[in-house]
Amino acid sequence: MxxxxxxxxxxxxxxxxxxxxxxxxxxxxxxxxxxxxxxxxxxxxxxxxxxxxxxxxxLPEVTKAVSEQAGRIIHSSTLYLNRPMVELAERIAQLSGIPNARVFFTTSGTEANDTALLLATTYRRSNTILAMRNSYHGRSFSAVGITGNRGWSPTSLSPLQTLYVHGGMRTRGPYAALNDDEFIAACVEDLTDLLGHTRPPAALIAEPVQGVGGFTAPPDGLYAAFREVLHERGILWIADEVQTGWGRTGEHFWGWQAHGRSGPPDMLTFAKGIGNGMSIGGVVARAEIMNCLDANSISTFGGTQITMAAGLANLTYLLEHxxxxxxxxxxxxxxxxxxxxxxxxxxxxxxxxxxxxxxxxxxxxxxxxxxxxxxxxxxxxxxxxxxxxxxxxxxxxxxxxxxxxxxxxxxxxxxxxxxxxxxxxxxx
The missing domain is CATH 3.90.1150.10 (Aspartate Aminotransferase, domain 1)
Incomplete structure (x- = not known):
C-alpha cells in the first residue's frame, strides 16, 4: 500500500x-x-x-479549539473584523518585546520573511540586504535570494542585492579558532568593513540559531554587537524566529534574547510551532515600519479564524504548562x-x-x-x-x-x- x-x-x-x-x-x-x-x-x-x-x-486543547471554531466559521479573510486574529495578535505583540508593535499574519515562515523584506526595503528605500552565511529563510523568490546555504538556493537570480556576513557558524570558517570574544570582535570588524564598501543596506536578517544549517549558532552577544553597528547607520535588524521562537531554546522565549543587551529587533518573524501544525506565520514590527506601505495589501488566508483559534489554544497551553x-x-x-x-x-x-x-x-x-x-x-x-x-x-x-x-x-x-x-x- x-x-x-x-x-x-x-x-x-x-x-x-x-x-x-x-x-x-x-x-x-x-x-x-x-x-x-x-x-x-x-x-x-x-x-x-x-x-x-x-x-x-x-493536543486536546488545540483539537477542541479547532473543532469548535470550524463549527462556527472557518474563514472570512482580512477584509472583515476577526476576533481570534486580534486576540492572538495582542498576545504576540506583548510577548515580542518590540515597543508599539503591530502584527501581520501569513501562512508560513517563508511568507513571513518575504513580508519582512518588503517592509524593510520599502521603509529604508534600499534593496540591499545583509544575511548570514549558512542561513535559510524560505523558498520564495526573495527568501531564496537571501539564503546563504547552497543546498537550498536553486537560483542566483534575485530582486535583492544580498551581502553575506560572517558569524552564524561558531566552529567552522576563518574565525573558528578564536575564543568567543575574539570571534565576536572579528565578525563585527568584518561587518563594519563590509558596510564601508556598499550603499547603506535596508536590514540584516538573521536566525539566532540556524535551523536548516544544522542548529549552529554564534556566541551569545554577537547580534547585540552587530546591532550597535547597524543602529548607528539606521539599518534594521530582522530576527528570523521561525524555528527558535516560543521557548524552544529553553533559556529564552525568543532566540534574539540571547543577544538582547541592545534591546529587541526592529522586526521579528515567526511561524512553525505556534499553530502546532496549522499554517500560521507572521511578522511583528514597530508601528512606523509596519505601516510604511502606501499601497493595499492583504492576506487571504493569513489570520483565518480556524488557524488563529489553534494558535491561541496552543500558546495558552505552552505558557500555562x-x-x-x-x-x-x-x-x-x-x-x-x-x-x-x-x-x-x-x-x-x-x-x-x-x-x-x-x-x-x-x-x-x-x-x-x-x-x-x-x-x-x-x-x-x-x-x-x-x-x-x-x-x-x-x-x-x-x-x-x-x-x-x-x-x-x-x-x-x-x-x-x-x-x-x-x-x-x-x-x-
Whole structure:
C-alpha cells in the first residue's frame, strides 16, 4: 500500500520534493510525542514535522479549539473584523518585546520573511540586504535570494542585492579558532568593513540559531554587537524566529534574547510551532515600519479564524504548562547524554544546541570532512529503532537535527537518547 502511494507521489509531485528514508513512510496519526505509520509502526517523534508540532500531537486543547471554531466559521479573510486574529495578535505583540508593535499574519515562515523584506526595503528605500552565511529563510523568490546555504538556493537570480556576513557558524570558517570574544570582535570588524564598501543596506536578517544549517549558532552577544553597528547607520535588524521562537531554546522565549543587551529587533518573524501544525506565520514590527506601505495589501488566508483559534489554544497551553522551562530542563539532560555518547563515537564532530534544539554534526573520523552518507545511515538506523529525527547542514557539513515537541518527558528523552546511541555506534 505504501509502495503504491510512493509511485503515485513520484508520478504527480516534483522530483525535488524530497522524502526521508530509503523506504519512505506515511504517517497516519499521532498522540503526545509519538506517531504511527500506515504499517502500524510506532515512533518517538524527535522532529515534530520540522519543529512544527511544538506542544504535542493531537493536543486536546488545540483539537477542541479547532473543532469548535470550524463549527462556527472557518474563514472570512482580512477584509472583515476577526476576533481570534486580534486576540492572538495582542498576545504576540506583548510577548515580542518590540515597543508599539503591530502584527501581520501569513501562512508560513517563508511568507513571513518575504513580508519582512518588503517592509524593510520599502521603509529604508534600499534593496540591499545583509544575511548570514549558512542561513535559510524560505523558498520564495526573495527568501531564496537571501539564503546563504547552497543546498537550498536553486537560483542566483534575485530582486535583492544580498551581502553575506560572517558569524552564524561558531566552529567552522576563518574565525573558528578564536575564543568567543575574539570571534565576536572579528565578525563585527568584518561587518563594519563590509558596510564601508556598499550603499547603506535596508536590514540584516538573521536566525539566532540556524535551523536548516544544522542548529549552529554564534556566541551569545554577537547580534547585540552587530546591532550597535547597524543602529548607528539606521539599518534594521530582522530576527528570523521561525524555528527558535516560543521557548524552544529553553533559556529564552525568543532566540534574539540571547543577544538582547541592545534591546529587541526592529522586526521579528515567526511561524512553525505556534499553530502546532496549522499554517500560521507572521511578522511583528514597530508601528512606523509596519505601516510604511502606501499601497493595499492583504492576506487571504493569513489570520483565518480556524488557524488563529489553534494558535491561541496552543500558546495558552505552552505558557500555562511552562514548556519553555521543560525545554530547558529536559533539553539540558538530553544534550549532556548525547555528548557523553558522542565522546565515544569518532564520527561525531560536535553535539551543539540549547533547549530542545540539538544538532549532531557527523564527519569522516579524524577529519572535519562532512559525511552525508553516515548522517543518512544514522537517520535510517534511528527509524528502525523507532525514532524519527531530521537532518541538515551547510558549508560542507552534515548534521542530524533533534527537535521534539516541547512537552517531551525525561523518560522519553532517555528512550530517544538510547536509540540515537545505538544508531551512532552503528556508523563507528
Amino acid at each position: 505504501t509502495k503504491d502511494l510512493l509511485g503515485r507521489h513520484r508520478a504527480v509531485l516534483p522530483d525535488w520534493l524530497a522524502l526521508y528514508y530509503d523506504e519512505p513512510i506515511e504517517i497516519t496519526h499521532g498522540e503526545g510525542r509519538h506517531v504511527w505509520d500506515a504499517a502500524g509502526n510506532r515512533y518517538l517523534d524527535f522532529f515534530g514535522g520540522i519543529l512544527t508540532t511544538m506542544t504535542a500531537h493531537a 511552562d514548556l519553555q522551562g521543560n525545554a530547558r530542563r529536559v533539553g539540558g539532560l538530553l544534550i549532556e547524554r548525547l555528548r557523553a555518547v558522542a565522546a565515544q563515537v569518532p564520527a561525531v564532530r560536535e553535539v551543539r544546541g540549547r533547549g530542545l534544539m540539538i544538532g549532531i554534526e557527523v564527519t569522516r573520523p579524524g577529519t572535519d570532512e562532512a559525511d552525508p552518507q553516515a548522517a543518512s545511515a544514522v537517520l535510517e538506523a534511528a527509524r528502525e529503532g523507532g525514532l524519527l529525527i531530521g537532518k541538515g547542514g551547510g558549508h560542507n557539513t552534515s548534521a542530524l537535527r533533534i527537535a521534539p515537541p516541547l512537552s517531551l518527558t525525561v523518560a522519553e528523552a532517555e528512550e530517544g537518547a538510547g536509540v540515537l546511541e545505538r544508531a551512532l555506534r552503528s556508523i563507528g
